[in-house]
Amino acid sequence: MYEQSLYSVVEDHIKPKVIKRLNRLNKWEYGYNKEHDIVVISKTGKIGEIYNIQNLLVALPLAEDVYKCSDKKEEQRWSVLDYPKELNKVKNVYEWNEKPLSFKEKYYDYINKEFVRREEGFWYYNKGIPTYITGSHYMYLQWTKIDVGHADFRESNRLFYIFWEACKSDSRSYGMCYLKNRRSGFSFMASSDTVNQATISRDSRFGILSKSGADAKKMFTDKVVPISINYPFFFKPIQDGMERPKTELSYKVPSKRLTRNSIKETDQDIQEGLDTTIDWKNTGDNSYDGEKLKLLVHDESGKWERPDNILNNWRVTKTTLRLGRRIVGKCMMGSTSNALDKGGENFKKLYDASDVNKRNRNGQTSSGLYSLFVPMEWNYEGYIDSYGLPVFDTPKKPIKGIDGDEIDIGVISHWENEVEGLKDDQDGLNEYYRQFPRTEKHAFRDEAKESLFNLTRIYQQIDYNEGINNRANVVQGSFVW
Structure with missing residues (x-):
């Protein structure tokens, strides 16, 4: 009988009466809680179970308003939630603005609920068990187009996203270093969260690196761009340039010539853009040097062969995620490992330097990242x-x-x-x-x-x-x- 050791539910780490009292007051703040040494990923002010995922204690939101697709336990599983057909016909915000008020009022609640799920996550019954998925995971399952249509729900990915949310919320962390198996879906998950974060971030930059420039470009053109294109209109910001760009996806207001008529536009006609971009770079030790990033996706980081060196690059790109002592961006790094002589040794050093049990006096790991290893038996097709x-x-x-x-x-x-x-x-x-x-x-x-x-x-x-x-x-x- 196999006994899993990827995670456990921690009992009595915090006295139940303390949790209950602070839940009543909505006092649990998103982020690292130094007093109790936990990372809170709840955005509701309330916490429920505490997971130990490879020695990182993560407090989940309290289970409230749990969605049930069926009263029969055996029929309770994840499935993509219905998207109203009338709303699906609306392709952009301009078409929405032209709709009559009666049409809009029918769907205000639906759209608002989707934004709440995107922000706070989603609870549903899975075979009779209340199951929590983060907002990023919800966006991946519900609204992300991948090569086979919609992604399947996998328990391994649920734990991955919970760990990733903890990395994002923890002010001590620069992100994650994920050691994975083949065909785990990491590239699509990373692309999904890139678009998810970029479409709600102002004045930000998102970057992509891989084992080669060609691989980074392919991830951008084949994954990131289609995901953005297929978002519902209410999640899709104004985009500048080509619909399917090759180098940069720009969520900005398209520039236009100043004319006498355009100068006379009223404030109501002025469009607002996010001024946010997603791009990729060729592989190199100094890629993204001197820039400021909100998210850096590091795909295939265990396969950087000479003369490129993932350790040297991380020393450079780590500085793009901070301003002084404050961490302002995160890195999602993931890969299988090449043989040691083909990039694996440097990746192993980086992975070993990301052990959450080994921290400096600032409370950070040597690399700044948090390591996560998901054994293949959890995620094998x-x-x-x-x-x-x-x-x-x-x-x-x-x-x-x-x-x-x-x-x-x-x-x-x-x-x-x-x-x-x-x-x-x-x-x-x-x-x-x-x-x-x-x-x-x-x-x-x-x-x-x-x-x-x-x-x-x-x-x-x-x-x-x-x-x-x-x-x-x-x-x-x-x-x-």
Whole structure:
């Protein structure tokens, strides 16, 4: 029976009567609470459960007004909420302004509710359990267009977004360093939150970096821009330039020539723009040097090969996120790791320097980031049930997956079968470990041919030791030679 260790619900960290008293007064403020050593992500003034996600204590909002799609427990799961057809026909704010007042009044409450969910998050019943998703996660699930249409709900992504919200709210944090497995959806999630934040931020700049300039550009043109285009009109600010730009997405009022008529425009005719941009840069140690960013997305950061160095770049880009001692921007960094000699070693150093248990006297980690590792069994395609929960163990009878297919074997058994099939191909096995790691050690496995030592033998012994860990007793004593 698999026992997960990604997160736990903390009991009695704060006395219940203290929580109840402050909830009654709406006194819990969004951000780091030094008195209780928790990060509050609630924006309602009330907190409920406290999660321990890899040693970071995160206080969730109190469960109120929980949405229920069905009274039957087995039918309660995430699904995209209906968008009124009449409202869907409105493509921009200009069309909305031309609608009669009677039309607008029908949808004021709907639009306002969507803004509240975007800001505060969303509670719903999932298989009978009240489940919280952050506002950013709600925007990803409800309003973000990805390559397959709408994203699926996954419990692993729920925890990812809760951790990310904690990084954003914590005044000590520069963001996150996410160690992931392949096909985890990070690029789309990062693109989604880029657009989500940019479309409500004034006078701000958002940047994208990847393992190459071509990859950063592809993320911008294939993910960020389509997400922005497909937002509903009430979330879509005025945009300058091309509808599908190649280098910069600008939420500004389009410039126009001054004429006698334009000068006579009344105040009611004057349009307001956000003066906010999203762009990408070519990969390099000094990318974004000297600039000020509200969000930096660092995709594929574990794959920066020479002469580029992710450590050098982070030393530079870290300064773009602060003004003096005050952190004014955040970094969302995520990647699988290359072999150590191909960028993995520098990424490992950065990841290790982001341990929330190791802080300096300013309360920050060495890198300023917070590390998060989600084991592959939480987020492996084909092994997630219709409720978005991972199928760790082989079920007694097949379970319907989120993709509609039946799951008749647990993800742990599947992974072990793949590993067994690669036992005679050490480099292939190490690559599989890096792509689909169950531990941090797996994620940073090196290529056997790149070491002076016989890594094949060393890793074989490590795998053997890990395999017997739960089946054999440990014997203590003295070696006799």
